[in-house]
Amino acid sequence: SQTIHQWPATLVQPVGSPLSLECTVEGTSNPNLYWYRQAAGRGLQLLFYSVGIGQISSEVPQNLSASRPQDRQFILSSKKLLLSDSGFYLCAWGGVTGTDTQYFGPGTRLTVL
Amino acid sequence: AQSVTQPDIHITVSEGASLELRCNYSYGATPYLFWYVQSPGQGLQLLLKYFSGDTLVQGIKGFEAEFKRSQSSFNLRKPSVHWSDAAEYFCAVGAADSNYQLIWGAGTKLIIKP
Numbered sequence: 598s599q600t601i602h603q604w605p606a607t608l609v610q611p612v613g614s615p616l617s618l619e620c621t622v623e624g625t626s627n628p629n630l631y632w633y634r635q636a637a638g639r640g641l642q643l644l645f646y647s648v649g650i651g652q653i654s655s656e657v658p659q660n661l662s663a664s665r666p667q668d669r670q671f672i673l674s675s676k677k678l679l680l681s682d683s684g685f686y687l688c689a690w691g692g693v694t695g696t697d698t699q700y701f702g703p704g705t706r707l708t709v710l
Numbered sequence: 711a712q713s714v715t716q717p718d719i720h721i722t723v724s725e726g727a728s729l730e731l732r733c734n735y736s737y738g739a740t741p742y743l744f745w746y747v748q749s750p751g752q753g754l755q756l757l758l759k760y761f762s763g764d765t766l767v768q769g770i771k772g773f774e775a776e777f778k779r780s781q782s783s784f785n786l787r788k789p790s791v792h793w794s795d796a797a798e799y800f801c802a803v804g805a806a807d808s809n810y811q812l813i814w815g816a817g818t819k820l821i822i823k824p
Contacts, residue, residue: 603753640800640816641754656811687753697804698744699812701753 599624603688603702610709616661616675618705620688623669628690630671631699632663635685647671683709712737714803716815723791724823731786731818733801743784744802744812745775754800760784771795796822 600623610616622628632644643656645663653663660679664672671688685706691699715734723729735741742761746754758769765777775786784801801815 641814643811643814646811685751689754698756698759699754701746701755703753704751706751 599690599700601688601690601700601702603686603705605705606703607706608708610678610707612680612709613677616673616678616682616707618673618686618688618707620671620673620702621669622671622690625669625690627668629692629697630665631689631691632671632673633687633689635687635704637684641687645673678709680709683707712803712813714801714813714815716799716801716818718818719816720819720821722821722823725793726790729786729788729791729795729820731799731801731820733784733786733815735782735784735801735803735813737782737803737813741784742804743775743777744804745769745773745784745786746800746802747771748798748800748817750797757786757799791820791822793822793824796820 602621604619630647633641634644635641644661645653645655647653647665650665650668661675685704687704688702689699691697713736717732744759745757747757748754757773758767758775760767760777767775773786773788775784777784798817798819800817802812804812
């Protein structure tokens, strides 16, 4: 069966520091991968999605970036964190089209101080 | 414009009472509809989905949802809630031509009174 991992589970970082969040998927090949952010009391905001290695689409201009160095690895990064980057970051994998179910990881709680 | 509206930010229900969470969508293509649940501090879990066929869909944990095309709605129901149902519920819509994306509602937080 498929499993999705995210780490770290929680992270507290100072403003201006770099960020690297990792997501890996097991049990499936060539999945679509997604990074979402969930701010306190708000819904899901799609940040990036990837349909294959090295293929990243950005939905929201910001100081975050994403990379997909391997088929089942998706990384969210920032060179300098802002206070507004605080939130709950969720990685998800899904199938080929928008009709396919998305399966979510446990999330990373990021607090920028 | 494509959108999903969950009109209720919070809903409080007594344990054992029935539940209905509302979801309305605006989507030009044939919609594919999803309900997800998120327990505090956790990722999202799929409750149920509708693609075609019977408009009443059964999901996990005793939930069901009914697709009403004429009302552009996909409301989630449960006949008797349990304290463990306290969570946030998200409605989402996608389509075959949606470029892999889902359109998400803002969520409804369900609070259970003992």
